[in-house]
Amino acid sequence: MLKTHKPAELEYAASPDQSAAAPAHHPVxxxxxxxxxxxAAIDLAVRGVRPVVLDQDSRVSAGSRAVSYAKRTLEILDRLGCGDAVVRRGVAWSHGRVFLRERQIFSFNLTTDEGHRRPPFVNLQQYHLEEILIARARELKLVDLRWQHCVRGVEAADDRATLTVETPDGPYQMSCDWLVAADGARSTVRSALDLPLQTSAPGDRFLTADVVMKAEFPSERWFWFDPPFHPNRSVLLHRQADDVWRIEFQLGPEADADEERKPESVIARVKAMLGDEREFELESVEVYAFGCGRMDSFRHGRILFAGDAAHRVAPFGARGANSGIQDADNLAWKLALVLARPRAGAVAGPPPARRRV
Ligand SMILES: Cc1cc2nc3c(=O)[nH]c(=O)nc-3n(C[C@H](O)[C@H](O)[C@H](O)COP(=O)(O)OP(=O)(O)OC[C@H]3O[C@@H](n4cnc5c(N)ncnc54)[C@H](O)[C@@H]3O)c2cc1C
Structure with a gap:
């Protein structure tokens, strides 16, 4: 039985831009x-910029996505005013164990010295992270968040980008000095501009199961090679918030994704691992293939790509959201400085008083 997390609906609201006589223009x-x-939006708002954020959806992300956030990301989230909420809601960990079959062959502790404000990693479901970020963006008041505003087209000019946006009330257009494309691995902006992503061939397939259960296992990263419950392959176990556990089963490149994501087949794999006695429910199940991709350049004139839109990595290794948030950290302060610069040809202030000679 799938027990999918049901986040609150993010309501569509019409913007005055939709009824403007000419396309409204925004800095970002x-x-x-x-x-x-x-x-990126929070970072810009913290610096006094008023970004407009468009999202096609009316909910935060669903299903099995990011879990582990590294200390560097937590430091950025601290700067953005969200670190405490993420650490409070999540599960901090620093220990890991690696098993070959049933024997532990390696263990590590990522806390090598004392005095760090944040743990090496915090595990938290991506939907909770997004909820925390949305709450912070709203609190800052400068972020104009628009749900069910789906970007359908983009035109790039030397000094601006113009967007066509679809909404429940119909389409509208608007323009901006700078467009940040953070629209994920299947980026519409990238496709609209016909920009390629250099990709590697998809490799191994993995089954990701988020399982709700009461378990006494410690909050550690456990990794098995060739365990008896899943021979010849690997398995990973991670604790998340709310007694949700992430279990990842390596399936091999030939696996049939449709068969593998059927609840009966997932339950059989989980029972083989945890035993028949353990009670659990499946929260979400996904099958994904390892594959990487990257744009040659993340900047195309006034359009800046960040996160999965710019570079896609295999989920294993906790790199996607971590590196993407680090993109935002790298981008926002530079963009805020560029926006603060007087425009070419603009009058910066009153002309200097004429001196009598
Ligand atoms: C199984 C799995 C495990 C993972 N584990 C980790 C992990 O532990 N740690 C980690 O760091 N990363 C992990 N990742 C990767 C992480 O989920 C992604 O890297 C991250 O979501 C990228 O964030 P993003 O904001 O770039 O893109 P997304 O999260 O994909 O967000 C893109 C947004 O753009 C919106 N959008 C798309 N098109 C349009 C459009 N045309 N108009 C308007 N809006 C649009 C979407 O609705 C969405 O809200 C994992 C991924 C998977 C699948």
Missing amino acids: IIVGAGPVGLA
């Missing part, structure tokens, strides 16, 4: 309210 528009778009 961000496409995508995933972790990266939201982090």
